[in-house]
Amino acid sequence: MGVEHPKGVSLWSITMPNAQNEPRLRWERHLEAVVPPEMRAALNDTGVADQAAELWEELYARSERLAIRALDALPDVLRRCGEDLLVPWLDLAVSLAASSGATTMKYLRESPWLLGMMETVADRQAAVHYALELADAPSEVAANCAYEFLRHAPELVSLVGREQLARWAEIGLALAEANYVVGIEFFRESPKIAAVLDVEQVRDWVEWGMKLIVLNSLGKPDYVGTLEFFRTSPQLLAALPDRTCCPLVIRIGSRLADQSPEKALAFLADIGNILQRISPPSQHRMVLHYGAQVAERSAAATLAYFQRCPELFHQMAWETEDREIAQVFEVWVHGGLEVLEYSIEGAVSYFSLETARALTSVEKALQGVALRHVRRSLTWFARLICGEEIAIEPLVEEEVIPHASPHQSDAHSIGRGRPVFDLETRTLYLPVFMNRYAELERNFRWYTVMTAHEVGHVAFGTYCLDASLLQKMAQAVAKRYGRLPGNGAPVTTLADLFDLYPQPGMIQDLWTILEDARIDARLQHEYPGLGSDLAVLSKELAEARSLLHGMSVREMVIEALLVKLVHGGLPPAFPRDLYPLMDQAWARAQAIQAPEATPEDTVRIADQIYEFLEQSVGTVSLAASPQAQTLDPRDQTGSSTIALGPRAAEETTALYRPVTNWAYRGTLRPDWVGEKSLAGEETVGTGEEGRQPRASTGQASPRQLNTESNKPGKPASLAQEALQEEHASEAQPLKQWLQGGEVPGTSRWTREGRVFLYPEWDYRLQDYRVSWCQVVEHVGAQENPDRVRAILEHHAPLIRTLRRYFEAIRPETxxxxxxxxxxxxxxxxxxxxxxxxxxxxxxxxxxxxxxxxxxERRVAVALLIDLSGSTGRQIESGAGRVIDVEQEGLVLLAEALEAIGDHYALYGFSGQGRDDVRFIVLKDFAEPWRLQGMQRIAAISPQQQNRDGAAIRHATYKLLCCEARHRVLLVLSDGKPLDDGYLDEYALEDTKRALSEARQAGVVPFCLTIDHQAPNYLARMYRDVHFVVLKDVNQLPDRLPGLYRRVTRV
Structure with missing residues (x-):
């Protein structure tokens, strides 16, 4: 029932009586002015008018201003809420006024429309009732809590129902008694929380938030973390892919907060994004379940665990069937939990995938063959087949093949786990891991067959084609179909030729199938052992192959040719009505399996079959013909063994759909086949038919394309941009491990030089931290060699003696x-x-x-010199700095080595931290000593710190790359290893392990130190190698050549 002010009546004139008038009289006069007679009668009959008058009088006694404001709001309350809510509404105002006039004023102003937002009278009454209970609570902040509760009650009741309002009010009041601001913030955020959590979960959520309270510098509670948690966590929890995971997330976060509030907040901020990157989503609860177990013991290990889970699942999804993912993951987690029993730091490194143990556990759990273990043997195998160097590189799933030919769909050009060959760079990209079978031998067979088939195209001339045949074929096809080359361009490649056909996709499919079959037949003929592997693999694939409903007759014939060429029989569901047609196609195709078949034969036969099918079949669709009834309904499901693509061609019209090739075959590129091979370009291969052009195709290699695709661009949204920035800097150690990135010598180029990654031994974990140190190799600076010339002049008599001495020990011819x-x-x-x-x-x-x-002496020696800042100290005798004496020693040794003729290199090392170990090339093995070497030696100066282990590992790698019968590493240092996070026992044990690794690799390490305190630690660090301590640094120039002769005596 609407209530309106009488026209011409001023509310203020009615409600401002003289001082001697009673409040009741004022109330009654106001009701007469603003409430219709019918409503007044109802209020009087029910006794509401008297109760309301008494409450208004009480409010008036507390504050005349508030009472007047209540009269102002009275019409809206009656209009929006009805007379039933008048008494509770005034009762709440009186209770609020007892604590805070300002809060009461806001209540009277806003409550009419707040209560009016609720749909039912019962909802409004419940909201006011619980607000009244909050206001009457014995707390200084009760009024504010009641007001904030009522403000958000309309939205809250729509989410949880009025039955749950009391529990929310109770939780909020308890928080407010602990801290007013926290309680108020809870009520303000309650609708957002209710949208994500059930009230049963809210208490756990609140408990997590309260654990984020810390003590400030004055020793008083700091609630900033809790407030931030209340404000941001609802949105972060709402971002979880599965809301049912919220209880587990809260449980983990609460446990982390017991140990470290900062790590608990970090976990909350990242968990949504982490779970979104884990596929399949069905594994999210398992990830959180194990995360809760880790959280019971270590917050740091928990963060490491969750940060690496997406990478682990990403790799497992690529290498493992879905049913095996949980098993592999559990093996990895249990390994970390075992480490956590005795070392939290070890568990952090394990779950961060920083240790060899963690990575090996995943690799073993995958139960397959990693490319990094067989890459070398496959490289030799490829060379054996084609007679030239073929690089074997890991194919990661983000990479794509070089730009597809015009009849290939990029989306289907490469399927899961298929090889990719780049003709320009002579690089074969293979899957980083092979685990199609439980048996290692069968997985390795896939690698060998993949390799043999792809390099077989190089060995047996796929990419070489007679130019005259290409032109003759182009003329015949153009005449037959009346089609001219696009834009009048000459026909120079098979791709150009295929464009002349009405169905380019179909002719390319035929050529691909026939040429692949020719290569397999040649391999079986030339290498009987490999032939048996091909036969076994082909039989497995052919038996699993099935036809699909809706194929046209031509598609079915081409599909049957694909199967028959590898298996010798037809697919089980092949329609009998097509047998005559298939017999004629097979009569033409089988010639391709003869040992003498050539690439030219492939093109001719493909053309013959194409023309035959065009004339014999037309465009009849098998799906609309009676033969379709012979198809096996099971064929609709396909086969997981076949996998997706590469598509030999794309569907250029609705009349032909491409055939899916066998899983061990890569994509053939017709645009790489043409008369370029006879245009005088460099050719390689074996035999006449094996000539192979090194033609520049203008296409990028898979890695180049991957790099191009990752260049910063304009993302579609800010969210994508944020993810792009996040993942661009995120290291993926498991991928590096499976790709062989931990192998010494794996490097990349940066502005500052060539960068190498090396492991580091952690004696506390008894394990390696994989790819832990980044060694930056760069050429030393050059200066005027006057300093070196001065050394030569000063030591001229000694140098003459050294040269005669070393010339005397040079071996006779x-x-x-x-x-x-x-x-x-x-x-x-x-x-x-x-x-x-x-x-x-x-x-x-x-x-x-x-x-x-x-x-022949054949000795290679690397001298590794410490250039840390300590070499800048003055020698006690006043003969200069340590580095000055090191300079003299290097010059004298270099002059001696020039006389004996040994291969030698001079390196310096320093740096700051594990990500910046500087390896300075003063003279490499192939560089001359005169001029360049002298100029760089003249420029050496004290730098920063010294991380000996990483420098020794890189020097060892440099030595192993040098052909020699004897390899020697001389390490010259002036003190203990010292770097950021590289101190005391840790540094000594890693250096000791690096020297032991060198010795095991066939390098003879010899260490020379000029540290007075050396005996205190050298016995441990150099226990397994020879070393000498010079008490007087001035002895270095005289002793160094003699020590060299001792070490290199052969």
Missing amino acids: WRRCAGQPEGEDLDMNAVIQQAVDQKAGIEPTDRLYIRRDKR
Whole structure:
């Protein structure tokens, strides 16, 4: 019932009585002015008028201003809420006025429209009732809590129902008693929370938030973290892919907050994005379940665990069937939980995928063959087949093949786990992991068959085609179909030729199938052992192959050719009515399996079959013909063994759909096949038919394309931009591990130089931190060599002596080898000994000759010098700095080595932190000493710190790349290893392990130190290698050449 002010009546004139008038009189006069008679009668009959008058009088007694404001709001209350709510509404105003006039004023102003937003009278009454209970609570903040509760009650009641309002009010009041601001914030955010959590979960959520309270610098509680949690967590929880995961997330976050509020907030901020990146979503609860177990023991390990889960699942989804993902994941998690039993730091490293143990556990759990383990043998295998170097590289799922030909769909050009060959760079990209089978041998067979088939195209001339045939074919096809090359361009490649056909996709399918079959047949003929592997694999694939409903007759014939060429039989569901047609197609196709078949034969036969099918079949669709009834309904499901693509061609019209090739075959590129091969470009291969052009196609390699696609661009949205920035900097150690990124020598180029990644030994974990150190190799600066010339002049007599000494120990060109079974001269000592043996009745030796053998020293030496800041200290004798004496030693040793002719290199190292280990090339093995080496030696200066282990590993790698019979590493240092996070026992143990690795690799390490305190730690660090301590640094120039001769005695 509407209530309106009488026209011409001023509310203020009515409600401002004289001072002697009673409040009741004022109330009644106001009702007469603003309430219709019918409503007044109802209010009087029910007794509401009297109750309301008493409450208004009480409010008036507290504040005349508030009472007047209540009269102002009275018409709206009656109009929006009805007379039933008048008394509770005034009662709440009186209770609020007892605590806060300002809050009461806001209540009277806003409550009419707030209550009017609720749909039912019962909802309004419940909201006012619980607000009244809050206002009457014995708390200083009760009024504010009641007001904030009422403000958000309309939205809250729509989400949780009026039955739950009391519990929300109770929780909010309890929070407010602990801290007023926290309680008020709870009520303000309650609708957002209610949209995500049930009230049963809210208490756990609140408990998590209250654990974020910390003490400030004054020792008082700081609620900033809790307030931020209340404001942001509802939105973050709402972003979870599955709301049913909220209780687990809250449980984990609450446990983390017990240990570290900061890590709990970090977990909350990241968990939504982390789960979104984990596929399949069905595994989210498992991830959280194990995360809760980790959280019970370590917050740091929990964050590491969740940060690496997306990468782990990403790799498993690529390498593993869905049913196996949980099993593999559990193996990895249980390994980390075992480490967590004895070392939190070890568990953090494990779950961060920083240790070899963690990565190996995943690799073993995948139960397959990693490319990094077989890459070398596959490289030799490829070289054996095609007679040239073919690089084997890992194919990661983000990479794509070089730009597809005009008849190929990029989306289907490469399927899961298929090889990709880049002709321009002679690189074969293979899956990083192979686990199609439980048996390792069968997985390795896939790798070998993939490799053999792809490099077989190089060995047996797929990319070489007679130019005259190409032109003749182009003329014949153009005449037959009346089609001219696009834009009048000449026909120079097979792709150009295929464009002349009405169905380019169909002719390309035929050529691809036939050429792949020719290569397989040649491989089986040339390599019988490989032929058996191909036969076994082909049989498996053919038996799993099935036809799909809706295929046209031509599509079915081409599909049947694909199967018959590898298996010898037709698909089980092939319609009998098409047997005559298939027999004629097969009569033409089978010639391709002859050992003498050539690439030209492939093109001719493909053309013949194409023309035959065009004339014999037309455009009849099998799906609309009676033959369709012979198809097996099971064929609709396809086969997981076949996998997706590569499509040999794309559907250019509705009349032809491409065929899916066998899973071990890559995509053939007709645009790479043409008369370029006969245009005088460089050719490689084996035999006449194996000539192969190194034609520049203008296409990028898979890695180049991947790099291009990752270049910063304009993302579609700010969210995409944020994700792009996040993932661009995110390292993926599991991918690097499976791709072989931990192998020394794996590098990339940056502005500052070539960057290498090396592991580091952590003695506390008894494990390697994988790819932990980044060694930046760059060429040393150059200066005027006057300093070096001064050294040469000062030590001229010593240098002359050293040169004569080292020239004297240079091996002669020939050496006499006595006691040989054959040779040029008699060994008189052996002859005499033979006579003595005969007299004594001892069986004489037949080694009576002297043979002259060519003697080669073949020594490679790397001198690694510490350039840390400590080398800038002054020597006690006043003879300069340590680095000045090191300079002299290097110059004298270099002059000596020039005399003996050994291969040698001079390196310096320093840096700051594990991500910036500087490896400075002063003279590499192939560089001359004169001028360049001198200029760089002259420029050396004290730098920063020294992380010895990483520098030793890189120097070892440099030595192993050098062809030599004996390899020696001389390490010159002036003190303990010292770097950020590289101290004391940790640094000593890693350096010791790096030297041991060098020795195991066949390098002889020798360490020379000029640290006075060396005996305190050298015995442990250099226990397994030879070392010398120089007490007087001035001895270095004199001692270094002599020590070198001791170490390199061969």
